Amino acid sequence: MLGSASPTxxxxxxxxxxxxxxxxxRGQAGSPAALAVEGIHLRxxxxxxLNDVSLTLERGETVGLIGPNGxxxxxxxxxxxxxxxxxxxxxxxxxxxAGGLAPHRIAHAGVVRTFQNLGLFQGxxxxxxxxxxxxxxxxxxxxxxxxRLPAARKDERDNRERAxxxxxxxxxxxxxxxxxxxxxxxxxxxxxxxxxxxxxxATLLLDEPLAGMNAGEKAEMVEAIRAVNxxxxxxxxxxxxxxxxxxxxxxxxVVLDRxxxxxxxxxxxxxxxxxxxTAYLGTEPGAGGERGA
Amino acid sequence: xxxxxxxLVGGALxxxxxxxVAIGFVLIYRASGVFNFAQGTMILFAALTFANLVEMGAPxxxxxxxxxxxxxxxxxxxxxxxxxxxxxxxxITLFLATLGLSYIFEGVAQIAWGTQVHALDIGLSDEPxxxxxxxxxxxxxxxxxxxxxxxxxxALVIGRxxxxxxxxxxxxxxxxxxxxxxxxxxxxxxxxxxxxxxxLVAGLLWGARSGVQFSLALIVLKALPVLIIGGFTSVxxxxxxxxxxxxxxxxxxxxxxxxxxxxxxNWFAYVLALLFLMIRPTGLFGQRDLARI
Numbered sequence: 001m002l003g004s005a006s007p008t009x010x011x012x013x014x015x016x017x018x019x020x021x022x023x024x025x026r027g028q029a030g031s032p033a034a035l036a037v038e039g040i041h042l043r044x045x046x047x048x049x050l051n052d053v054s055l056t057l058e059r060g061e062t063v064g065l066i067g068p069n070g071x072x073x074x075x076x077x078x079x080x081x082x083x084x085x086x087x088x089x090x091x092x093x094x095x096x097x098a099g100g101l102a103p104h105r106i107a108h109a110g111v112v113r114t115f116q117n118l119g120l121f122q123g124x125x126x127x128x129x130x131x132x133x134x135x136x137x138x139x140x141x142x143x144x145x146x147x148r149l150p151a152a153r154k155d156e157r158d159n160r161e162r163a164x165x166x167x168x169x170x171x172x173x174x175x176x177x178x179x180x181x182x183x184x185x186x187x188x189x190x191x192x193x194x195x196x197x198x199x200x201x202a203t204l205l206l207d208e209p210l211a212g213m214n215a216g217e218k219a220e221m222v223e224a225i226r227a228v229n230x231x232x233x234x235x236x237x238x239x240x241x242x243x244x245x246x247x248x249x250x251x252x253x254v255v256l257d258r259x260x261x262x263x264x265x266x267x268x269x270x271x272x273x274x275x276x277x278t279a280y281l282g283t284e285p286g287a288g289g290e291r292g293a
Numbered sequence: 294x295x296x297x298x299x300x301l302v303g304g305a306l307x308x309x310x311x312x313x314v315a316i317g318f319v320l321i322y323r324a325s326g327v328f329n330f331a332q333g334t335m336i337l338f339a340a341l342t343f344a345n346l347v348e349m350g351a352p353x354x355x356x357x358x359x360x361x362x363x364x365x366x367x368x369x370x371x372x373x374x375x376x377x378x379x380x381x382x383x384x385i386t387l388f389l390a391t392l393g394l395s396y397i398f399e400g401v402a403q404i405a406w407g408t409q410v411h412a413l414d415i416g417l418s419d420e421p422x423x424x425x426x427x428x429x430x431x432x433x434x435x436x437x438x439x440x441x442x443x444x445x446x447x448a449l450v451i452g453r454x455x456x457x458x459x460x461x462x463x464x465x466x467x468x469x470x471x472x473x474x475x476x477x478x479x480x481x482x483x484x485x486x487x488x489x490x491x492x493l494v495a496g497l498l499w500g501a502r503s504g505v506q507f508s509l510a511l512i513v514l515k516a517l518p519v520l521i522i523g524g525f526t527s528v529x530x531x532x533x534x535x536x537x538x539x540x541x542x543x544x545x546x547x548x549x550x551x552x553x554x555x556x557x558x559n560w561f562a563y564v565l566a567l568l569f570l571m572i573r574p575t576g577l578f579g580q581r582d583l584a585r586i
Contacts, residue, residue: 083472102476104476107471107473107474112473115468115469119466120469121470122466123461123465124465128461132458132459132461132462132473132475135455135474135475195473196473199474
């Protein structure tokens with residue numbers, strides 16, 4: 001209800017120009033990439049969390065972001081969504097620099113995230129949670145709403161229909177009027193996805209969308225994510241620990257370890273790379289003295 | 294019997310005035326998650342400014358608009374200088390900040406307008422009116438009508454526009470609200486401006502009834518039990534609670550006064566609030582938080 005525990009600390013949001021990237025990341029077709037980060041450095045005090053990380057997302061691809069605990073996966077997602085401001089580096093959305101943009105502006109630009117520990121509005125109904133995601137799509141001005149003019153009524157009807165459609169697609173329409181906190185955890189995770197989808201994002205950043213789910217819930221969620229990618233062509237980044245699932249779902253895998261990108265390629269190639277094995281298993285032939293993950 | 298009804302209805306109408314004060318608290322609590330201790334001095338500041346402008350010869354409509362503009366300006370300043378720097382701090386920090394804010398409102402009012410008591414005539418007479426065989430105060434009836442209009446207007450704004458959803462979303466989880474593109478700062482300013490508007494209306498009615506003086510700020514102490522009984526999050530709840538408190542204390546004063554001594558009116562609301570804290574701590578219509586542990 002009030003000041004709920006924040007999943008991540010929010011740094012000062014004053015807009016600060018981040019070093020302009022000279023090169024605009026371009027996809028294979030020549031159109032700008034959906035989202036690109038270049039040379040991201042992020043430090044918390046003396047701790048280097050991200051060290052020169054660059055990553056380009058082509059439109060419509062699904063990228064799995066993996067790595068041991070503390071590798072910087074969530075931090076990278078927080079940089080991409082504007083929740084963290086990097087110390088150096090550029091964030092580009094559709095080829096335009098988005099460095100220093102506040103999170104709500106990044107959401108307006110079509111890059112929408114979900115949270116590792118659920119970011120739902122707990123006191124509200126499932127439908128209201130999803131409708132909150134439609135606030136960007138309110139077309140009629142508030143005077144129309146106060147006076148119940150036809151424009152407002154149509155707007156409201158359209159948004160409600162769209163929200164119900166999305167809920168139905170995730171098998172949640174029967175719970176539309178329930179308080180979201182009364183749903184099982186797996187269903188709450190789906191509501192969060194539904195709210196993100198209600199914004200009609202071009203790029204979805206999913207921070208452990210399968211965490212805490214049982215096998216049945218996981219299978220449903222995987223299907224839902226795949227469907228979004230296929231149907232709407234949404235670019236997807238997901239952080240996931242279950243390597244089997246993430247390999248099946250992703251077109252490309254990116255591996256982070258101790259704040260550095262150590263691998264980036266097709267799931268089969270990446271899985272075969274010795275550095276990745278090392279990062280996960282902590283055995284580093286010939287360099288036994290290094291600290292583990 | 295008719296005397297009992299007269300006391301009951303008269304008390305209920307007076308109670309609407311308590312509710313009017315309490316609504317300002319609810320608006321801010323829902324948006325900023327804090328009990329705004331400055332609400333009382335905002336009422337004082339509004340009433341003093343209005344009374345002085347009218348005494349200086351301004352027509353009432355102009356005085357109203359100017360006072361409202363000052364309150365909206367102070368909402369901007371409060372967000373910028375008090376709430377934004379304290380974002381993500383604990384509730385108690387915010388509460389103490391509003392305590393400081395209340396001294397600023399009081400001090401500014403004193404510097405600008407002095408400490409003199411002003412009579413305020415807003416054109417509402419206070420005469421006995423016969424209604425359905427009951428003798429009631431015309432002032433109380435008019436005040437109730439104004440309060441009803443105000444509440445209906447607020448209900449429309451909160452219930453029927455995207456703003457209401459945004460208010461609830463920001464209060465429930467500020468970070469998640471950011472992630473779906475809701476700009477917290479703007480929602481905060483709007484909520485505090487609405488609370489300023491309510492403070493102005495309450496200040497005019499209370500000022501007209503009991504004179505514009507510094508003790509006006511102490512209405513906070515009458516609103517607090519009403520908030521506890523009604524629930525901090527519910528506009529409807531505090532209206533019901535205001536009526537219950539108003540009617541209850543008048544009835545208790547008249548019918549119990551002879552048994553246990555008079556002066557019941559002064560403590561009745563607090564005893565009722567205490568009972569609510571023990572039996573139903575969320576108030577009549579307040580939301581209960583369900584947490585997964």
